[in-house]
Amino acid sequence: MDIQVCRPGELSAADRTAWTAMQSASPPDGAPRLANPFLSPEFTLAVGHCRRDVRVAVVRESGAAGAEPVAFFPFQRTALGVGRAVGLGVSDCQGVVHRPGFTWDARQLLRACGLTVWEFDHLADGQGPFEAGATGAYASPVIDVDQGYDAFLAGLRVRSPKFTRTTLAKERKLGRDIGAVRYVHDERDPRLLRTLMAWKSAQYRRTGRSDRFARPWIVELAERLFHSRSDSFAGLLSVLYADGRPVAAHFGLRSPRVLACWFPVYDPAFAKFSPGLVLHLRMVEGAAAEGMAHLDLGRGAKEYKDSLKTRELTVFEGWITRRHPVALGHRARRAPVRALRNAVVNRPHLFGPADHLLKRMGAIRSGGD
Structure with missing residues (x-):
């Protein structure tokens, strides 16, 4: 060897x-x-x-x-x-x-x-x-989507009925109160990546956490990965809009069968609509439509992960x-x-x-x- x-x-x-x-x-x-x-x-x-x-x-x-x-x-x-x-x-x-x-x-x-x-x-x-x-x-919780979005949603209604009912209701309310809800699974506008990093930095500061995007190499890494595109790998920016305005976004990495969730964030001005949870449901739908096997939510205990997960890796x-x-x-x-x-x-x-x-x-x- x-x-x-x-x-x-x-x-x-x-x-x-x-x-x-x-x-x-x-x-x-x-x-x-x-x-x-x-x-x-x-x-x-x-x-x-x-x-x-x-x-x-x-x-x-x-x-x-x-x-x-x-x-x-x-x-x-x-x-x-x-x-x-x-x-x-x-x-x-x-x-x-x-x-x-x-x-x-x-x-x-x-x-x-x-x-x-x-x-x-x-x-x-x-x-x-x-x-x-x-x-x-x-x-490390995961969301299996290899059976399609409808099968996932049916299972979610059984596992987390209140979570499912509330999240779908808030998406409808977001559309009624703010304007038409639109989801882009693969947003290619780099300005939206900068918006996500600004929101995330504010969230880190607001919650007393260390700001990852205060480190220049991590900003450069995110930008470089955003522009990485091949059949085997890509940086994936997903954005939820209401009345044409971004209200939640996520930047992660994908291989042909796995979407690794990485930087989720939402505009706190729309917090009452839980746009981050709505975004995750749309991401699941988008990943299933692309034929992915699962979304990896990553290590760490969060209430939304417990609600969405279908199983756990280690x-x-x-x-x-x-x-x-x-x-x-x-x-x-x-x-x-x-x-x-x-x-x-x-x-x-x-x-x-x-x-x-x-x-x-x-x-x-x-x-x-």
Whole structure:
């Protein structure tokens, strides 16, 4: 087995084709979850354009046709050998993309990549050698649409009758009170992407969260992905309009069979109509019409996710380390922060007060009451 490390832009066209083929060979509803667009070469290439620390390990094995790629491992690396999943903090699916049946030695891979530690927070299931370093497993809700929108809606009426009835009623009320409701599944106007980022930044500030779009590289990443278009990958901007005015929007990534939900947001001026929930139902309808298998709502507990989901996948958080002082120091710094965050997020009696405090701080920072 030969492991070569390169920058994303140094991958050959044949390597990128092989990478995509490995994703296509993975069933989107099974394990491993290699069909997720966050695991695509296009996502790694886009992050590599925005950051100088991105690398890809290409694993090759000799065969009848010569040394052929059998796995791709994208990562970020500091000068001290501290590794992170590509796009850690904004990526919702991470791991090694590989041929069916391929396995690897995690520490051997880290050594070949010049890493003392590799940190992840959305490791896909089916990544056995890396799962050994997991410190926690978390639900990632999905919406199955492979049977079509009508079948999904019928099931939703059974699973979440009040949610379904209320959301559909609010969509009708939005049309009556504001004006004709229109949905664009694939909006190509870049001005709407800028509107979404402005709304999302305001939401982050209002709720006391860290503003991702205050980081120039994330803005550049979103813009680059918005313009990425191929049969195997695309950035997808979906917008809900009322009387010609955008009231809710979502930017995510799609592969041929999976829509990864990423940045949903709505105009708070229309909050009483729940435009974000209306938008999600329209997104489900649009994804079903395109023949997708499911929408991945991503890790994190939200009431709307519980209402919409048809099942859950699992993602893992943790790190793989080699015996090295840098790895020990990194883990010593990061472990307490992660443990505190997860303790708050996973315990309602702690999350409620913490969330309220963050929103109060956000209101003060935004000049609200």
